[in-house]
Amino acid sequence: MTEIIDGNAVASEIRDGLTDAIETLADAGTRPGLATVLMGDDPASQTYVNMKQRDCEEVGIDGTHVEIDGDAPASELYDAIEDLNDDPSVHGYIVQEPVPDHIDYREVLRRIDPAKDADAFHPENVGRLVAGQPRFKPCTPHGIQKLLEAYDVETEGADVTIIGRSNIVGKPMANLLMQKADGGNATVTVCHSRTEDLEAKTRTADIVIAASGVTELVDASMLADGAVVIDVGISRVDADNEKGYELVGDVDFESAKSKASAITPVPGGVGPMTRAMLLHNTVNAASAQQGIDVDLP
Numbered sequence: 547m548t549e550i551i552d553g554n555a556v557a558s559e560i561r562d563g564l565t566d567a568i569e570t571l572a573d574a575g576t577r578p579g580l581a582t583v584l585m586g587d588d589p590a591s592q593t594y595v596n597m598k599q600r601d602c603e604e605v606g607i608d609g610t611h612v613e614i615d616g617d618a619p620a621s622e623l624y625d626a627i628e629d630l631n632d633d634p635s636v637h638g639y640i641v642q643e644p645v646p647d648h649i650d651y652r653e654v655l656r657r658i659d660p661a662k663d664a665d666a667f668h669p670e671n672v673g674r675l676v677a678g679q680p681r682f683k684p685c686t687p688h689g690i691q692k693l694l695e696a697y698d699v700e701t702e703g704a705d706v707t708i709i710g711r712s713n714i715v716g717k718p719m720a721n722l723l724m725q726k727a728d729g730g731n732a733t734v735t736v737c738h739s740r741t742e743d744l745e746a747k748t749r750t751a752d753i754v755i756a757a758s759g760v761t762e763l764v765d766a767s768m769l770a771d772g773a774v775v776i777d778v779g780i781s782r783v784d785a786d787n788e789k790g791y792e793l794v795g796d797v798d799f800e801s802a803k804s805k806a807s808a809i810t811p812v813p814g815g816v817g818p819m820t821r822a823m824l825l826h827n828t829v830n831a832a833s834a835q836q837g838i839d840v841d842l843p
């Protein structure tokens with residue numbers, strides 16, 4: 547039978563596992579603080595930052611939200627970043643992607659204090675990850691590692707095919723999976739839009755991680771019997787319901803389920819883990835900045 551990987555349940559365990567660390571820090575006079583910065587009014591991004599702020603409230607992290615008009619000059623965003631770098635009550639923060647077209651996200655990342663870079667997107671943190679000395683792990687790939695661990699999916703010796711080479715998911719996921727470390731030691735193939743014969747790369751994989759942003763790209767015909775399928779895609783497509791849209795992943799769930807031994811749904815798979823690992827990084831950042839050791843889940 548195919549196991550449906552429950553991201554909401556694993557994320558809830560991670561949040562529960564953080565509460566002791568948060569209280570230890572608070573008892574020592576430091577309430578961990580996370581800021582979210584949203585530039586523009588992308589509806590999906592608004593949903594995600596609202597959810598991140600709600601998560602903070604649930605676990606006892608001080609949440610702050612900064613909104614910047616989508617037409618504002620880059621300098622306004624840079625000023626907000628400087629303020630957050632200087633604010634001792636903010637231990638971690640993120641600038642929600644995507645940013646408006648006139649903003650150079652790479653320049654934004656370079657301005658973030660690497661010690662407060664809760665997304666782990668700053669070049670220093672990317673370098674540390676690649677070198678096997680991560681300060682923080684990027685939230686989505688780290689969340690996927692936690693899902694695989696929770697469902698006893700062995701990565702050591704596994705063939706993993708990742709579809710997508712983004713800085714947020716594909717590249718760091720590949721790095722984490724090939725590290726000589728727990729949750730690593732896999733043989734990794736990274737595919738992208740120029741990959742020829744994608745099916746040939748996915749059909750031999752023990753684990754397929756779909757992060758291309760192409761809806762329902764992966765179906766049963768592309769999978770080995772018993773493959774583990776992780777769907778990172780989350781696209782809004784028009785639908786005749788109250789919201790006016792539904793969420794669709796990069797995997798044709800019903801088709802892939804017929805071949806997979808385990809599979810993540812959309813919603814309720816990877817998304818909640820991305821948010822849980824952001825809280826994890828925030829607590830980790832607060833602990834490092836205060837020099838107080840805490841146990842992290």
Ligand SMILES: Nc1nc2c(c(=O)[nH]1)N[C@@H](CN(C=O)c1ccc(C(=O)N[C@@H](CCC(=O)O)C(=O)O)cc1)CN2
Pocket residue numbers: 593594597640641642643644665685686714780793812813814815816817818820821
């Ligand atoms: N600065 C960042 N920007 C973006 C990131 C990121 O990690 N850092 N990742 C994605 C979006 N993302 C995080 O911000 C994200 C995506 C999905 C979810 C989530 O909880 N999804 C739910 C459904 C939510 C809904 O109802 O719409 C689920 O899958 O169950 C959280 C965060 C791009 N930008």
